[in-house]
Amino acid sequence: MRLYHLLFAALAIAGGAGAQDYPAKPIRFIVGFAPGGATDIVARAVSQKLTDGLGQQVVVDNRASGGGITAAGMVAKAPPDGYTILMASISALATAVSVNSHLPYDPTRDFAPITLAAVTPYLVTVQAPLPANTLAEFIALAKMRPGQLNFGTSGSGGGAHLAVELFKSMAGLSMVHVPYKGAAPALTELMGGHIQLTFSQPPVVWPHLKGGRVKALAITSARRSPVLPDIPAIAETLPGYEATSWQGVVAPAGTPRAIVLKLHGELVKALRSPAVAERLAAEGSAAGGNTPEEFAAYIKREITKWAKVVKEAGIKID
Secondary structure (H helix, E strand, O other): OHHHHHHHHHHHHHHHHHHHHOOOOOEEEEEOOOOOOHHHHHHHHHHHHHHHHHOOOEEEEEOOOHHHHHHHHHHHOOOOOOOEEEEEEHHHHHHHHHHEOOOOOOOOOOEEEEEEEEEEEOEEEEEOOOOOOOHHHHHHHHHHOOOOOEEEEOOOOOHHHHHHHHHHHHHOOOOEEEEOOOHHHHHHHHHOOOOOEEEEOHHHHHHHHHOOOEEEEEEOOOOOOOOOOOOOEHHHOOOOOOOEEEEEEEEEOOOOHHHHHHHHHHHHHHHHOHHHHHHHHHOOOEEOOOOHHHHHHHHHHHHHHHHHHHHHHOOOEO
């Protein structure tokens, strides 16, 4: 028994020393989406600040496959030493567990949450000629034409899809889902008249909104955005509605607490720096920066919230 305690103490000292010396080499910052997307933008916004703060290169590594699930599975199986971290999205950490029957990881068991990085609402966007200029008018139109209006999303089971399903449920609408391989193709089809509605993140919509090719009827955050104060929140028409996309940083489960806290401290400094906060605001996003415990609780709440929506909508991806 004494030998066991001595061994345990030796391992604890070694682990503490490793954390104290961390980082001693470059860190891989995995992103499960292609460069230029919302999750990649957030990762690159903080990576240089992390490099400066940690004294080691933080390299963004894009692994675009499976809507972020492949990258999350890779990080879940990585050594828990702080040298492989993930900029995860709502889909990988919250919605995937309800829509994918063969998820290669457990989002609450296989990761060490570090912090919520950014929260971004969707814009409720319709084609310009559609005879609806407010959300209430769109709801009335959809009720007059049940099952005849199409909505497009960036993919089945993703955050945007579930945000529309929640909207449909609360408004009592029947619409047809048309999934695409990304938000941009869905918006192109909207402008072409093939679908009537999308929920898209502001950076994707802004150029077309300014050009008058689409109309934004509402925003999905609980309140109006300071960046778009003239666009009402859905909650002004459907009280209690809220749906946002978000990104957060996690490490593999078992990563030493000291390393998690060091990464957390540098990430929060990066997110609260004027340069990063202003860049995210320009994209329509709000910077995060909560504690690891708060982020863990946030993930669990999001899983529960969207599991209910998935069940009611009967969504399943095998």
